[in-house]
Amino acid sequence: MDRTTQLTARRTGTADPVRTATSPPFSGHGEIGPSRVAVYDPVRPAGSLHLRAAEVLHGNWTGTSTVPSRGLYPHQWSWDSAFIAIGLRHLSPLRAQIELETLLDAQWGDGRIPHIVFNPSVPLDAYFPSPDFWRSSTAGRAAGAPRTVQTSGIVQPPVHALAAWLVHVSDPGLSRARSFLSRIYPRLAAWHRYLLHRRDLGGGGIASVVHPWEQGMDNAPSWDAPLSRVTPAPARSFRRADLDHGAAEDRPTDLDYGRYVRLATDYRDGGYADGTDGTAGFAVEDPAFNALLIASEHALARIARELGATGTARHARAERLTAALVERLWDPAEGMFFCRDVRTDELIPERGVSGLVPLLLPTLPRDTAATLVRTLYGPHFGLGGSTRLVPSYDLTGHAFDPHRYWRGPAWFNTNWLVERGLRLHGEHARAEKLRGALLETADTSGFAEYVDPYTGEACGALGFSWTAALTLDLLHEAPEAVHSTTEEFGKGAKGGDRR
């Protein structure tokens, strides 16, 4: 056992098993071809990191999709799959397409993409809340839940159209041969329609989340105030499976879990209906969730263009959404985007990495982007100084804890988004430095789920899929390929014009 494995095993009481492939994983159509692999450390060949990342994804592949980690998260998760597809495309564009197709096959009639698609061969007690809690095919019938597959009833951030576009450009020939985009475009369009029409609970033109799990950063301090109004479900009424795998001091508290369970129960018992009258027990407009929706809307415009339409209306909508995001969530005095509590109509003054993610938007006003970069490199996030990766929460904040879930540690997906944002806004040297730190930390941490932002110490599960996938994506991001990053993220949409 190496040092990192020992550390994590000590912290969590278990190490996620990562199957080691003896032969190069993935053979067949569109397989390994690291033609543009960039070396991050001349002493360690990038190829070995590439191979180990590929082995993680190979070990976590179920045949039709990829689990985030074998032990802690044994089903398919929505935004995980989008990030996984972004990395998987470098190994097997076919698998990357299948990853997204499997998820979209579980889409509900009202357009929502569920946050979990359950694998029926996994025992019910392996993860909580399990299918018998969500009861999607019965409780979700009016909302159009599928009959043949069991899912959760809430959603996760809409990274999917962005992922679909990136998967397409990795092998346009295969994509066209399989009619990948034409098959999934209507589903992605329905997904965005659901978010923009059924989830504009604040009436300001952007989407709300109705559960902390929907935003993906479950335990962020931004949820504390809106969650405090929720009566927790009694601790005896459910059994947490996450504590079988994760250290209790790193995971959300039982009290918070009780509130998560109450919110999900109430939503289920209301048939997963979305009232637009502001009565949801929890309704928050989040900057990262909406920034990802906007980035995906730009991607949907590109997909539409590829399919023969102009895509102009979608780009225009993405720009209107960007303006609404700034209007609703930007705090110029603090130089941050904040969450808005829809119930009180007030910003929640907690600095989280979510408030930096809008940096990935191509038409963010120039001074807003510059201010965000200053905040990122200032005392609250410490990049370029005390931290090696962007922490999930304010280093100076009252709730900061470098190891507790979403209250300080650094995650690879949010760092990848920030790295993209830096590149998009011309901060190439800083992006390059962050990329190097991400690759190194992924390597030394054993592709950990998350890490201590100061030391890079591994936390949570090892062999975590999106960590491996985004490592692959960063390895393929050779400096000469940077222009395609800009193109992929939609800056060229209207010549990258900014207000």
Ligand code: 9WN
């Ligand atoms: C609840 C799977 C998911 C991620 C989330 C992360 C965590 C689940 C949990 O794991 O959430 O959805 O049980 O804590 O917070 O971002 O998608 O990796």
